[in-house]
Structure formats: C-alpha cells, structure tokens
Amino acid sequence: MMNVQNYIGGKFISAVDGETLFDYNPATEQHIATIPRSKNEDVQLAVTAAQSAQQDWGALSIDERAVWLDKIADALEMKSEEIANLETSDTGKPIALSRKVDAARSVSNFRFFADFSRNQTEMQFVMADAVNYVHRSPVGTVGLITPWNLPLYLLSWKVAPALLMGNTIVAKPSEFTPLTANILAETLDELEFPPGVFNLVHGLGHEVGQSILENEHIKGISFTGGTATGRTVAQTAAPMFKKLSLELGGKNATLVLKDANLDLAVEGAVRAAFTNSGQVCLCGSRILIDATIADAFREKFVEKVNQIRVGDPRDESTTMGSVISPQHLEKVESYIDLALQEGGTILTGGTRKLTGFSGPNQKGAFLLPTVISGLPHTSRCATEEIFGPVVTLHTFENELQAVEMANHSEYGLAGSVWTQDLERGRMVASQIETGIVWVNTWLHRDLRTPFGGVKNSGVGREGGRWSLEFFSELTNICVKDAKDES
Numbered sequence: 001m002m003n004v005q006n007y008i009g010g011k012f013i014s015a016v017d018g019e020t021l022f023d024y025n026p027a028t029e030q031h032i033a034t035i036p037r038s039k040n041e042d043v044q045l046a047v048t049a050a051q052s053a054q055q056d057w058g059a060l061s062i063d064e065r066a067v068w069l070d071k072i073a074d075a076l077e078m079k080s081e082e083i084a085n086l087e088t089s090d091t092g093k094p095i096a097l098s099r100k101v102d103a104a105r106s107v108s109n110f111r112f113f114a115d116f117s118r119n120q121t122e123m124q125f126v127m128a129d130a131v132n133y134v135h136r137s138p139v140g141t142v143g144l145i146t147p148w149n150l151p152l153y154l155l156s157w158k159v160a161p162a163l164l165m166g167n168t169i170v171a172k173p174s175e176f177t178p179l180t181a182n183i184l185a186e187t188l189d190e191l192e193f194p195p196g197v198f199n200l201v202h203g204l205g206h207e208v209g210q211s212i213l214e215n216e217h218i219k220g221i222s223f224t225g226g227t228a229t230g231r232t233v234a235q236t237a238a239p240m241f242k243k244l245s246l247e248l249g250g251k252n253a254t255l256v257l258k259d260a261n262l263d264l265a266v267e268g269a270v271r272a273a274f275t276n277s278g279q280v281c282l283c284g285s286r287i288l289i290d291a292t293i294a295d296a297f298r299e300k301f302v303e304k305v306n307q308i309r310v311g312d313p314r315d316e317s318t319t320m321g322s323v324i325s326p327q328h329l330e331k332v333e334s335y336i337d338l339a340l341q342e343g344g345t346i347l348t349g350g351t352r353k354l355t356g357f358s359g360p361n362q363k364g365a366f367l368l369p370t371v372i373s374g375l376p377h378t379s380r381c382a383t384e385e386i387f388g389p390v391v392t393l394h395t396f397e398n399e400l401q402a403v404e405m406a407n408h409s410e411y412g413l414a415g416s417v418w419t420q421d422l423e424r425g426r427m428v429a430s431q432i433e434t435g436i437v438w439v440n441t442w443l444h445r446d447l448r449t450p451f452g453g454v455k456n457s458g459v460g461r462e463g464g465r466w467s468l469e470f471f472s473e474l475t476n477i478c479v480k481d482a483k484d485e486s
C-alpha cells in the first residue's frame with residue numbers, strides 16, 4: 001500500500017487538513033494507495049511556491065530548460081518498468097500496453113520537446129525601416145488538469161512544453177490515477193529540480209480542480225477531460241481571461257469505403273475501437289461501412305474481436321484489461337441496455353467477463369468487447385460518448401452519405417478513412433469535421449502536428465509549435481532605426 005503525498009515547493013507533504021482518499025486497482029478492486037484530499041489551502045500553498053520559483057525558472061534560457069527536459073526523460077526511462085506497472089495497477093490496462101504506450105510516450109514527450117526547441121528560430125518580420133521581433137515570455141504559473149485514461153502520457157504532454165517555455169506548474173492528476181504523477185514528482189525531486197517549479201496537488205476535481213481554476217494567480221489552464229467538465233472549466237476560467245486549452249471528449253467515426261483493403265481495415269477498426277478498453281478519446285466507436293461490403297466486413301470484424309484476450313492486466317498475453325472503475329462499468333453497461341431498447345442487436349460481447357484470476361468474488365471491472373448493429377446512426381448509443389469497449393456498426397450507400405453520417409455528432413475530435421485510393425481518402429478526410437483524420441491508419445502520431453478538436457471536442461491545439469504557443473505569451477517588439485522620421 002502506497003501513501004502518496006502532494007509535492008509542493010520541493011517537499012512531499014500531506015493535505016493541510018490531513019484528509020485522504022483511497023486509490024483502487026479496478027482489476028481487483030483492491031485499495032492500493034492513499035492520496036491527499038487536497039482543498040483550496042493546498043492549492044494556495046502550491047501557487048505561492050510556484051510564484052516564488054517563477055522568476056528564476058523563467059530567466060533560464062530555453063536551451064538550459066531543454067537540458068532539464070532531457071534529464072527528466074533519461075530518469076523516467078530508467079523507471080519505465082515501474083511506470084508501466086503502476087499504470088496497469090491504477091487503470092487495469094494490459095501491462096504490454098502500459099509499456100508500449102504509456103511508459104514510452106511519457107519519456108518521449110520530454111525528449112521530443114527538448115529536441116523540438118533546438119530547431120526553433122526567433123520569428124522576425126522585416127519592414128523597409130524596422131524589424132519586428134516576436135519575443136516569447138512565459139505565461140506564468142499554469143494549471144494542468146488531466147484525466148485517468150492515459151495518466152502520465154497526458155500529464156507529461158503538458159508538463160514538458162510548459163516547463164520548456166519557462167512556466168511554473170500546479171498540476172492535478174485524476175483522483176483515479178495518481179501514482180505515475182507521483183513518480184514524476186519523485187523523479188524531479190531525485191534530480192534536484194528547482195523547488196516550486198513543478199507542484200502536484202492530489203484530490204477531487206470539484207474541490208482541488210475547481211480551486212486551481214478559480215485561483216487568480218494561475219494565468220493559464222490546460223485541461224484534458226470530458227466535455228461536461230470542460231464546460232465548467234471554461235465557465236470559470238474564461239471570465240478571468242486565463243489562457244485556456246480544452247482537449248475534450250469524442251465520438252469518432254471509422255469510415256470503411258468500398259475499395260478498402262478489408263483485412264487492413266478490419267484490423268485497424270478493431271484497434272481503433274478497443275485499444276485501452278475503448279477508453280482513448282480518439283477511439284473509433286462507430287464504424288460506417290459501405291453497404292456493398294458490409295456483410296464481409298461484419299463477419300471478419302466480429303471474428304477478430306473474438307480474438308481479443310480479456311483478462312488479468314498483469315498477464316503478458318492479455319490484450320484487453322478492465323475499465324477504469326465498477327461505476328464506469330455500470331455506465332457502459334447502461335448503454336448496452338439502451339442499445340437493446342433502441343432496437344440494436346449484439347453481435348458479440350455485451351456481458352461482464354469473469355476473469356477467474358481475482359478470487360471467488362470475481363471482482364474487477366471487466367466487460368467483453370461488444371459489437372452492436374442495427375441501430376440508426378442518430379441513436380443515443382451512436383451519438384453519445386460511451387468511453388468503453390462498445391462499438392456500433394452502420395452502413396452507408398455512398399460517400400456523401402458517409403460524410404454526413406460521420407459529421408452527425410456534437411463532437412469533432414478524430415476519425416479514420418479506409419480506402420486504397422489515397423486521393424479519395426484525403427478528399428473524404430477533408431470533409432470530416434474533426435481535428436485529426438487518419439487514412440489507412442489510426443493513432444499514428446507525429447508529435448510536431450497540431451492536436452485538438454472542433455465542436456464539443458475542445459478549443460485550441462496542442463503539439464509541436466502549438467504547445468509552445470499556448471505556453472508562452474508573444475510580444476511583438478518593433479525596432480526602428482534611430483533616424484529622424486521627418
């Protein structure tokens with residue numbers, strides 16, 4: 001059992017009022033850690049520490065800060081196995097996935113931004129009689145609020161560029177997945193990173209998260225999470241004129257055109273639907289298939305889904321673990337019930353998985369990967385974000401209809417198109433109202449590219465230079481020669 005603490009001003013400390021929360025492993029429902037249930041006083045301490053550290057950290061050159069990012073990447077890389085194990089305990093995701101995605105990407109986020117900064121040049125706009133220099137300053141103290149599905153992956157995606165651009169940080173990870181944020185704090189502490197530059201405050205969203213939003217000294221908020229919470233974030237932070245980046249929910253479409261390489265499309269659609277038990281914001285949770293190939297696709301797809309090995313996340317051969325909590329399992333199951341009420345047919349899955357590894361009570365939030373057909377694309381199951389291992393199949397008659405169906409969503413985060421005609425793929429992709437569309441692939445990421453959503457999937461972009469822009473303020477310095485203007 002771990003006893004996790006806040007990390008404020010370079011010290012590990014309990015919440016001021018001493019209150020704690022339990023952290024559970026969703027695969028076993030065992031209590032694995034105790035974390036502080038922080039409140040406004042704890043956020044105040046973190047903000048004070050951050051503000052004291054701001055001037056010195058902001059005064060370093062970007063190259064000096066990039067050296068720190070490299071040191072952090074190296075130190076995290078040494079702990080990759082520990083990170084993967086903690087991520088698996090906290091989320092119930094398969095250990096192989098935690099290693100390949102969570103641990104690896106957490107390291108590469110720091111390394112990427114360090115390298116990326118070395119290729120940046122100062123922007124200049126030359127006039128006949130003057131030069132405009134685009135000068136970057138830190139925003140100041142920024143609040144970073146992250147969800148449970150990719151805990152250190154998403155936290156480090158914000159921490160790395162925020163540090164690089166000279167900001168100090170008050171971070172709040174999800175109360176469900178505090179363990180790898182704690183590893184990051186321990187790593188910084190071991191590296192003797194300047195105290196107060198990175199502060200970590202654990203607790204509940206509506207308590208500590210809300211205090212971060214409301215704190216007048218926090219000048220920017222980068223939030224990743226659900227759309228409903230994003231609305232609260234915007235309502236609180238926007239009237240205070242904080243810089244705001246919102247990375248929110250999705251209901252992404254996978255479009256299978258009639259000339260798709262069927263085996264490739266099936267494999268990609270399965271990966272898009274069920275990676276991390278369908279709990280990736282980019283997951284393709286509704287599959288739109290050309291009617292002429294729908295039967296063949298459906299048969300191969302269900303066959304492939306039935307090969308997913310659901311079970312003990314610590315087992316190397318497991319390909320799907322639990323969902324994040326018993327409460328979330330109930331929410332996902334309620335959508336399966338709804339699908340039946342809406343007239344859908346369950347082609348496979350639909351029930352809990354008894355894993356057999358967690359004792360006589362068969363504890364653990366496990367669900368079989370579930371495929372539903374026969375629902376209109378306008379049904380609730382096909383339009384609301386379920387965020388679990390559930391996918392709906394729909395058919396279309398032509399590409400125009402496919403695009404209309406894909407765009408019939410309040411969300412606009414991601415999508416994929418499967419076709420052997422690459423030009424057609426690009427053309428269809430350009431008509432889909434989302435922040436990212438893959439053609440013949442899914443979750444193929446180049447960290448230099450813009451990442452974010454449209455509609456209710458968010459505001460702003462992160463990644464590459466867009467992250468550097470979010471985490472800095474730009475001043476145009478126009479320098480004219482000192483000659484008489486007359």
Ligand code: NAP
Pocket residue numbers: 145146147148149150154172173174175176203204205206207208209210213224225226227228229230232233247248249250280281385387413453457458
């Ligand atoms: P969530 O409930 O919105 O929580 C996200 C974070 O916000 C958590 O740390 C949460 O703390 C905190 N929070 C909750 N209420 C708050 C408040 N009033 N003020 C400030 N912070 C508050 O989302 P989730 O269930 O953790 O994550 C799943 C959602 O995230 C899905 O909708 C998914 O699509 C989305 N997501 C989006 C992206 C993207 O890049 N677009 C990436 C990953 C996930 P607690 O945990 O303590 O409640």
